Amino acid sequence: AQKITQTQPGMFVQEKEAVTLDCTYDTSDQSYGLFWYKQPSSGEMIFLIYQGSYDEQNATEGRYSLNFQKARKSANLVISASQLGDSAMYFCAMREARSTLGRLYFGRGTQLTVWP
Amino acid sequence: DADVTQTPRNRITKTGKRIMLECSQTKGHDRMYWYRQDPGLGLRLIYYSFDVKDINKGEISDGYSVSRQAQAKFSLSLESAIPNQTALYFCATSDVAGGQKTQYFGPGTRLLVL
Numbered sequence: 137a138q139k140i141t142q143t144q145p146g147m148f149v150q151e152k153e154a155v156t157l158d159c160t161y162d163t164s165d166q167s168y169g170l171f172w173y174k175q176p177s178s179g180e181m182i183f184l185i186y187q188g189s190y191d192e193q194n195a196t197e198g199r200y201s202l203n204f205q206k207a208r209k210s211a212n213l214v215i216s217a218s219q220l221g222d223s224a225m226y227f228c229a230m231r232e233a234r235s236t237l238g239r240l241y242f243g244r245g246t247q248l249t250v251w252p
Numbered sequence: 253d254a255d256v257t258q259t260p261r262n263r264i265t266k267t268g269k270r271i272m273l274e275c276s277q278t279k280g281h282d283r284m285y286w287y288r289q290d291p292g293l294g295l296r297l298i299y300y301s302f303d304v305k306d307i308n309k310g311e312i313s314d315g316y317s318v319s320r321q322a323q324a325k326f327s328l329s330l331e332s333a334i335p336n337q338t339a340l341y342f343c344a345t346s347d348v349a350g351g352q353k354t355q356y357f358g359p360g361t362r363l364l365v366l
Contacts, residue, residue, distance in 0.1 A: 145292070171355075179340060181357040227294060231355075238283050238346035239310070240355055242294035 137162055140228050142243035149218045149250055156203070157213040157246045159228030165189075167233035170211040171240065172202065175225040184226075187211060218250045255279045258343050258358040265333050266366050273328045273361050275343030283346040284326040285355070288312060288339045295342065301326055333365045 141160045149155035161170065172184040187195045187202045195202040203212040215222055225247050229240040256277045265271050275284065282303050287295040297310030299318040307318055315337060319327045330337055343358040 140294075179360045179362070181342065181360075183355075229295075238355070239285060239297055239300055240295075240344075242287075242296075244292055244294040 138243075139163065139241040140230055140243035142228055142246050144246045145244075146247045146249070149215075149248065151220060151250055151252050152217055154214060154216045155218055155248065157215070157226050157228075157248065159211045159213065159243060161209050161211060161228075161230050163209075163230065163232055165232045165234050169231045169233075170202065170204070171229040171231070172200070172211075172213045173227045173229060174222075175227065175245070177224070181227075185213070215248075220250050220252065223248060223250045256343060256345055256356050256358040258341075258361050260361060261359065262362045264364045264366065267332075267334055269333050271330050271333055271363075273330075273341055273343075273363070275326045275328070275358055277324050277326075277343075277345045277356075277358075279345055279347070279356060280323070281345040281347045281356070282323065284320065285344040285346070286310075286316075286318060286326070286328045287342045287344060289342065289360075290339050298328065298341075330363075330365075333363075335365045338363060338365045 139162050168189045170187045174182045185195050185197045185200045185202050187204045194204050199216045201214045225245045227245045228243040259274045285300045286298040289295045296312050301307050301320045304320045317329045341361045344355045346355050
């Protein structure tokens with residue numbers, strides 16, 4: 137079974153609007169971390185935001201926020217006031233605490249296109 | 253200077269050739285990883301290493317081998333490249349399993365196998 141599911145292969149949003157990118161996860165661990173990465177067309181992986189499973193408040197980083205719903209096992213990324221430069225592939229990822237490897241499990245990604 | 257570097261950044265090779273992708277880091281991290289990215293599949297783990305004496309297979313290790321020459325260096329080899337190994341390859345490092353920002357990625361190597 138997929139540990140990370142991103143059901144939106146592509147999303148479109150108009151500049152200055154908000155957009156939500158969906159992510160659900162599957163784990164039996166009580167302790168885990170959730171990450172979002174941005175990958176522009178140049179290919180590098182850019183870390184955006186992190187949410188720990190024990191964090192009571194949703195994480196925020198500037199225009200990025202993570203809508204964490206633990207009971208539903210969802211960790212959606214919300215980008216407010218979209219900009220043209222937000223056009224990129226976005227990956228949700230998870231690290232399980234029981235894995236001492238620190239490895240990440242990735243979803244298949246959502247391609248976001250911001251139009252003027 | 254970048255904390256995690258990969259060489260080469262782009263490589264074209266022919267089926268059957270042996271090639272090596274190199275990764276170096278200046279972060280002093282013990283854990284290093286090789287991931288492969290294919291369109292529509294996200295990143296998948298090839299190999300990972302805790303230290304120079306520890307090498308572990310990931311989900312898709314067939315056709316690949318690795319070498320941890322030093323704490324700072326982790327190389328990925330394709331012994332006999334085949335076209336379906338055409339992909340974007342990432343090296344990553346990590347300090348400890350807990351906490352945020354635990355994975356630092358290199359810029360990636362685009363590999364084309366003809």
